[in-house]
Amino acid sequence: MSKILKEYTYTPAKIDKGYSGKSLYIHVGDLRIEEKEVTEFMKEKFVGGKGFDLWYLWHAVTPETRWDSPENEIVMSAGPLGGITQYSGTGKTLVCAISPLTDIPIDSNVGGYYGPLLKFSGWDALELQGKADKDILIFIDGNKGHIIIEEADDLPEDSHLLAEELTSRYAENEQDKVNVSVVSTGSAAKHVLMGMLNFSFYDPRRKTVRFKQAARGGLGTIFRDKHIKALVVKYKGIKGDTNNPADLATLNRVGIKYHKQMHDLDDKQNAMRKIGTANTIMVMDKYDLLPTRNFQTGGDPDAYKISPQVFINEYLTQGIHDGCWYGCTMSCAKTADHFPLKTGPYAGQCVTVDGPEYECAAGLGANLGIFDPQAVLEQNFYCDTYGIDLISYATTVAFIMECYEREEISQEDMGGLDLRFGNAQASLELMHQMSRGEGFGPLAGLGIKKLKKIFVERFGADENLLDDIGMENKGLEYSEYLHKESLAQQGGFALTNKGPQHDEAWLIFMDMVNNQIPSFEDKAYALYYYPMFRTWFGLCGLCKLPWNDIVPADNYLTDTPAKVPEHVQNYVEIFNAVTGKNIDKEELILQSERVYQFQRIFNIRMGKGLREHDSAPYRSMGPVTREEYLSRQERYDKQLQELQGLDPSTMTLDEKIAKTRAYREKQFELLTDAVYKRRGWTNNGVPTIERLQELGMDLPMLLEIIKPHL
Amino acid sequence: MITVNTKEHPWHKGMTVRTVIQEKGYTFTHLVVRVNGSPLHESLYDSFEIHDGDEVLVLHLMAGG
Amino acid sequence: MKALHHRQEICTGCLACEIACSTAYFKTEDRNKSSIRILNNDNTFHANICTQCGECINMCTAHAIYRDRNGVVRINKHLCVGCMGCVGFCSELAMHYSDDLPEPFKCIACGICVKACPEGALEILMSKS
Numbered sequence: 001m002s003k004i005l006k007e008y009t010y011t012p013a014k015i016d017k018g019y020s021g022k023s024l025y026i027h028v029g030d031l032r033i034e035e036k037e038v039t040e041f042m043k044e045k046f047v048g049g050k051g052f053d054l055w056y057l058w059h060a061v062t063p064e065t066r067w068d069s070p071e072n073e074i075v076m077s078a079g080p081l082g083g084i085t086q087y088s089g090t091g092k093t094l095v096c097a098i099s100p101l102t103d104i105p106i107d108s109n110v111g112g113y114y115g116p117l118l119k120f121s122g123w124d125a126l127e128l129q130g131k132a133d134k135d136i137l138i139f140i141d142g143n144k145g146h147i148i149i150e151e152a153d154d155l156p157e158d159s160h161l162l163a164e165e166l167t168s169r170y171a172e173n174e175q176d177k178v179n180v181s182v183v184s185t186g187s188a189a190k191h192v193l194m195g196m197l198n199f200s201f202y203d204p205r206r207k208t209v210r211f212k213q214a215a216r217g218g219l220g221t222i223f224r225d226k227h228i229k230a231l232v233v234k235y236k237g238i239k240g241d242t243n244n245p246a247d248l249a250t251l252n253r254v255g256i257k258y259h260k261q262m263h264d265l266d267d268k269q270n271a272m273r274k275i276g277t278a279n280t281i282m283v284m285d286k287y288d289l290l291p292t293r294n295f296q297t298g299g300d301p302d303a304y305k306i307s308p309q310v311f312i313n314e315y316l317t318q319g320i321h322d323g324c325w326y327g328c329t330m331s332c333a334k335t336a337d338h339f340p341l342k343t344g345p346y347a348g349q350c351v352t353v354d355g356p357e358y359e360c361a362a363g364l365g366a367n368l369g370i371f372d373p374q375a376v377l378e379q380n381f382y383c384d385t386y387g388i389d390l391i392s393y394a395t396t397v398a399f400i401m402e403c404y405e406r407e408e409i410s411q412e413d414m415g416g417l418d419l420r421f422g423n424a425q426a427s428l429e430l431m432h433q434m435s436r437g438e439g440f441g442p443l444a445g446l447g448i449k450k451l452k453k454i455f456v457e458r459f460g461a462d463e464n465l466l467d468d469i470g471m472e473n474k475g476l477e478y479s480e481y482l483h484k485e486s487l488a489q490q491g492g493f494a495l496t497n498k499g500p501q502h503d504e505a506w507l508i509f510m511d512m513v514n515n516q517i518p519s520f521e522d523k524a525y526a527l528y529y530y531p532m533f534r535t536w537f538g539l540c541g542l543c544k545l546p547w548n549d550i551v552p553a554d555n556y557l558t559d560t561p562a563k564v565p566e567h568v569q570n571y572v573e574i575f576n577a578v579t580g581k582n583i584d585k586e587e588l589i590l591q592s593e594r595v596y597q598f599q600r601i602f603n604i605r606m607g608k609g610l611r612e613h614d615s616a617p618y619r620s621m622g623p624v625t626r627e628e629y630l631s632r633q634e635r636y637d638k639q640l641q642e643l644q645g646l647d648p649s650t651m652t653l654d655e656k657i658a659k660t661r662a663y664r665e666k667q668f669e670l671l672t673d674a675v676y677k678r679r680g681w682t683n684n685g686v687p688t689i690e691r692l693q694e695l696g697m698d699l700p701m702l703l704e705i706i707k708p709h710l
Numbered sequence: 711m712i713t714v715n716t717k718e719h720p721w722h723k724g725m726t727v728r729t730v731i732q733e734k735g736y737t738f739t740h741l742v743v744r745v746n747g748s749p750l751h752e753s754l755y756d757s758f759e760i761h762d763g764d765e766v767l768v769l770h771l772m773a774g775g
Numbered sequence: 776m777k778a779l780h781h782r783q784e785i786c787t788g789c790l791a792c793e794i795a796c797s798t799a800y801f802k803t804e805d806r807n808k809s810s811i812r813i814l815n816n817d818n819t820f821h822a823n824i825c826t827q828c829g830e831c832i833n834m835c836t837a838h839a840i841y842r843d844r845n846g847v848v849r850i851n852k853h854l855c856v857g858c859m860g861c862v863g864f865c866s867e868l869a870m871h872y873s874d875d876l877p878e879p880f881k882c883i884a885c886g887i888c889v890k891a892c893p894e895g896a897l898e899i900l901m902s903k904s
Contacts, residue, residue: 085836085858175854178837204838239877240857249874252859256872259863269740270773283772286737320833327836327858481774506774513736514769515715549773556742557749561771 002154005136006031008147012122015244018080018578019043023052024123024147026138028226029070029130031149038124045697047539049079050107051595052125053096054602057105058701060129063605067100067193067218068225070131076115076183076214077125080579082541083116084327085240086255087574088262089543091116091325093199099217099498100193101392101447102475104606105599106217106498109538111324111333112199113181116541117142117235120242132227139170142235152229157187158385158435160351163200163209166232176236177202182209183231185220186387191437192445194392194477195220198384205320206337208352211384212324216501217476220387238326246580254573255327261552262329270549274318275308276332277358277545282307284362284481289508291367291482293421294398295471295619297631298482302371306361310373315339330546336377343428344382345435353381362480363394368401369421379424382431391501392447395477397427399448399470408461415439448472468618474499474608484622485635486511487664488523491671494616495527497599503544504531510562524674529589533568536592540575547571594697597680597687604686605705611685614672622664629657636660686710712764721762727755730766742769776846776902777884779811781822785896788813788820795891800880808873810882811897822897825869825882831861847884852877 013020025034038052046055053075060073076095084090093115099106118126121142137152156162163182171177182200189195197219198211245251266272270279281303284290288298304310312318315336323331338350356364356376364379365371383390401421403409411418415433417440419426433441443454448470455461471478476499483489492505507526510516517523537544552566559565568585576582583591603609623629629636630653637648640656644663648656676683680691686709692698712721714730727743727750743750744767750758760766793809801808812823827848832840839854840861850861855878862870862879872879889897 085856238856240859241877252872252874256859256863259860261863263864263866280772280774283738286735321836321838323836326856327860329834329836329860329863331834331836502774506772508774509770509772513715513772514767515717516769518716545773548771551771555771556751561742561769 002137002150002152004148004150006033006149008033010035010122010145010147012142012145015120015242017246017580018082018243019048020119020122020124022122023056023077023125023127025127025129026149027130028128028132028136028138028149028228033147045594046598047079047591047595048124049077049082049092049541050094050096050535050538051598052077053094053107054105054595054599056125056127057096057098058602058605060127061098063607065098065606066103067098067222071129072098072222074128074219074222074226075125076118078115078119079539079541080243081575083119083238084243084245084251084574084578085238086251086327087258087570088323088328088330088546089325090327090541092537092541092543093118093214094538094541095197095214095219097217097219097222098606099476100221101218101449101477102499102608104474104498104603104608106219106476107538107599108197108214108216108219109503109543110197110199110214111201111212111543113178113201113325114183114199114231114233116238116325117179117181117233120235120238121233128226128228131225135227135229137166137230137232138228139232140234142233143237155229159184159186159198159200159211159387160209160385162230163198163211166230167200167202167209170232170234174207175204178204179236180232180234184229184387185223186385186435188386188388188431188434188441188445189220189224191442192388192434193218193221193447193450194389194396194445195222195224195387196389197223198387201324206317206335206352210324210333210335210352210354212333212354213384213390215389215391217498218389243578245578247577250573250577254570254577258546258570259329262550265553266330266550269551271308272330272332272545272549275312275316276334276355277549278308278311278334278356278361280358281361285366287509287513289482291362291480293369294367294402294469295478295482295484296402296625296628300366300369300371303366305371306365306373306376311336311356311361315373315377328543328546330549332545332549339377339381341378341381342374343378343425344432351381353377354384355380359391359394359480363391364427367394367398367480368424368427370424370427371422372424375424375428379427379431382428382435386431386435388431388434388445391479392477393431394480395471396444396448396451397430399451400444402469403455403461403466406465408465409455409459413459447475448477449475465624468624470617471619472500473616473620474613476500478620481506481508483508484620487667487671488517488526490616490621490668491523491527491675492530493620495614495672495675496531497596497603503538504534506530516562520670520674523671524678527675528678532589532592532596533563535596536588539592539595542571590695594695597692597695597697598702600681600685600687601702601705604709609685610709611672611676611683614685616668618661618665621668622660623657626653626657629653629660682710684709712760712762712766714766714768716765721760721764725760727758727760727766730760731755731768734768736768736770738770738772740771742771743767744769776827776842777899778827778847778902779824779882779884779888780898780900781811781824782896783819783821785894786813786820786822787894788815788818789893791891791893792888792897795888799885799887807871808880810869810871810880811888823867823869826867827884828867830866831864831870834860834864836860845884848881849883850878850881855879
């Protein structure tokens with residue numbers, strides 16, 4: 001029986017049109033628990049989810065706050081639509097903190113049951129501040145109105161064991177397990193800066209706990225630094241009206257329409273119910289866009305070995321609901337069940353591995369030169385249970401592998417690991433080292449930005465080369481899309497708030513294949529509309545995938561099929577149906593833009609929100625090395641002719657590389673100019689007072705930050 | 711000469727929408743096709759003839775991430 | 776497996792079955808609360824009824840749908856979260872809902888409409904599942 005450190009009783013607030021109206025603050029050092037009012041101002045300007053998180057985080061920190069300062073907070077919130085059951089992708093939670101990798105706010109959108117159950121327990125948001133002396137666990141019983149903080153010694157470190165044990169402990173019986181959700185990380189989170197958080201949900205068919213990840217930015221690292229072992233919430237009694245929507249009939253009607261569409265069309269479109277996001281692996285390979293060997297090339301003859309069909313045929317359970325919240329008929333969270341592990345502390349055991357999602361197969365597969373599906377799944381398992389951000393891990397190790405193959409670092413520098421492309425065993429061993437805090441693990445776990453400096457200073461690596469091939473922006477590693485030929489996506493990654501995560505914009509096909517955004521103005525519009533639209537989901541507790549991973553049968557007849565207008569209208573309708581508000585699709589964008597501008601100014605406040613911080617490594621923009629140029633020579637030579645009026649036949653390879661580089665770097669600057677203008681920013685990337693006034697966001701706290709830069 | 715996604719592409723007699731898709735190497739299955747601004751249902755790709763000077767859009771609706 | 780069957784050559788479209796069903800389960804004479812729906816197609820009367828195919832069982836997002844000992848597909852109301860996924864997914868369009876009811880409803884082959892039908896157009900049949 002664990003020692004109870006603090007108990008708190010409360011009356012769970014009744015949910016009114018998607019909001020409980022209260023947020024929970026816990027100082028884990030002082031064991032102080034407070035209830036805060038969620039104000040009309042907050043709902044009006046920030047909506048919920050990421051908006052609430054950033055609002056609370058702003059007030060918790062100062063410009064001097066670092067990730068391991070006690071006043072740094074982990075804040076999480078579902079949003080007003082979080083927890084509805086009628087539509088797909090409605091169980092998301094947004095988690096924010098000052099990131100160990102970037103020193104600015106990270107926001108991470110995660111599935112699983114914790115956020116919705118937290119809200120139904122009476123809390124629109126949860127703030128965790130301070131640091132505990134010893135490992136603690138925080139349990140919220142949302143039906144009883146009971147919060148318990150207890151010592152958490154004697155619990156396993158790794159999520160697949162920890163969450164299973166806690167789910168069994170807090171559930172009254174087997175049937176009650178679906179009412180319990182656990183937030184946890186793993187043994188690596190103490191040793192790396194790229195630690196992530198797992199949000200659990202119990203799968204009653206598989207009779208096992210499963211996870212989705214709040215992966216990016218190092219949230220798990222902060223969690224363990226605060227000595228939080230786990231958060232547990234329990235709430236029983238979810239129905240279609242638990243959010244007390246203003247208009248249940250509309251929710252039902254729109255939801256059923258969407259479910260029917262999923263039933264009729266998913267198989268013919270992206271087959272999300274069969275394979276999830278990994279359906280894009282072979283598409284990306286065929287279009288030369290699959291990031292391979294640290295983003296050097298766009299595919300590999302062996303890519304078929306990790307194709308979706310291989311996973312469907314040999315590993316993934318088919319035909320049963322998989323989704324990470326109720327009501328999601330897109331049901332894209334696949335699993336490989338009874339998967340035997342070959343390495344590490346759990347070697348020989350059969351486990352349930354979630355995924356592989358696209359990022360996993362592309363990152364832990366192609367980008368590391370690994371084309372073995374078993375190795376992709378085993379790396380995925382260990383990233384998940386050890387609490388390592390899979391994307392940051394994959395892009396970092398891809399960088400390390402290229403440095404090693406180019407002899408910028410030696411095997412001895414890596415403590416004897418033979419981390420060459422394709423060596424899955426070495427990658428797995430590196431993960432085990434991260435878990436144990438030994439060998440090369442902690443060093444690799446610092447991430448690319450810090451590694452570049454260390455490789456140069458300690459091992460004598462070439463600084464210019466490493467700056468070019470280290471795929472990080474603002475300190476966060478790039479996610480797994482080869483975008484060096486898409487100027488729009490270069491902006492989509494670098495001109496972001498948190499760093500190069502593709503949740504803001506995914507424009508590669510629209511740009512390169514469809515050629516729909518040829519001018520700077522076209523690209524600037526896309527880099528205004530899509531980030532604003534896509535980040536709206538994070539205010540509301542929604543998943544982006546149901547928006548465009550399936551489209552209505554008549555979508556092809558609309559003026560703007562890429563926007564999927566009927567689905568945009570669905571979101572307007574369900575937002576109004578829950579909240580009782582009366583937004584339209586224009587106001588939807590403005591809701592998102594208010595928070596977007598706030599986050600940009602928050603970055604400036606933390607010292608990293610200006611143009612210089614939006615720069616990108618050259619590997620993101622064009623061919624760094626001779627092999628890269630030669631791999632696409634025809635295309636690059638043609639561009640020298642057509643775009644610059646040069647004659648490639650008279651130029652040496654190095655001259656061609658240099659001219660291509662100068663041109664592309666200039667193009668990126670011109671794009672940045674156009675995008676900043678469209679977003680209402682100065683040429684240095686600072687939001688203008690005029691734009692803030694237009695949005696109703698000319699708050700004194702924001703004007704104080706931007707005025708010195710104007 | 712026709713254009714495909716505003717870029718020039720050689721035309722030949724008997725060209726259909728399907729021919730264009732094949733010649734461009736568009737293996738992605740979820741396409742939206744417009745010929746001279748008019749949307750075309752996928753059941754017509756094999757039969758719909760492309761004429762010299764036509765403007766063809768073959769939009770890939772890739773959802774992405 | 777038990778399932779309700781309808782013989783359209785006998786049916787006169789009197790709707791006594793619908794009234795019997797909605798009265799029995801929801802205490803109202805309301806077509807929209809009946810699990811059997813008679814459709815008039817140029818004076819030929821088809822019935823929309825659950826065939827107990829069970830497709831909804833695997834897709835239910837709350838694992839709330841199951842087969843009882845007679846093979847009849849049932850919703851466990853304690854587990855159902857009202858997502859209406861089964862309503863959207865039913866290939867027969869035989870899973871019904873009403874905004875004032877937390878859970879969807881369907882034919883459970885109880886036989887009440889069989890007794891109510893004046894023409895004998897309905898029967899419960901057992902088949903191999």
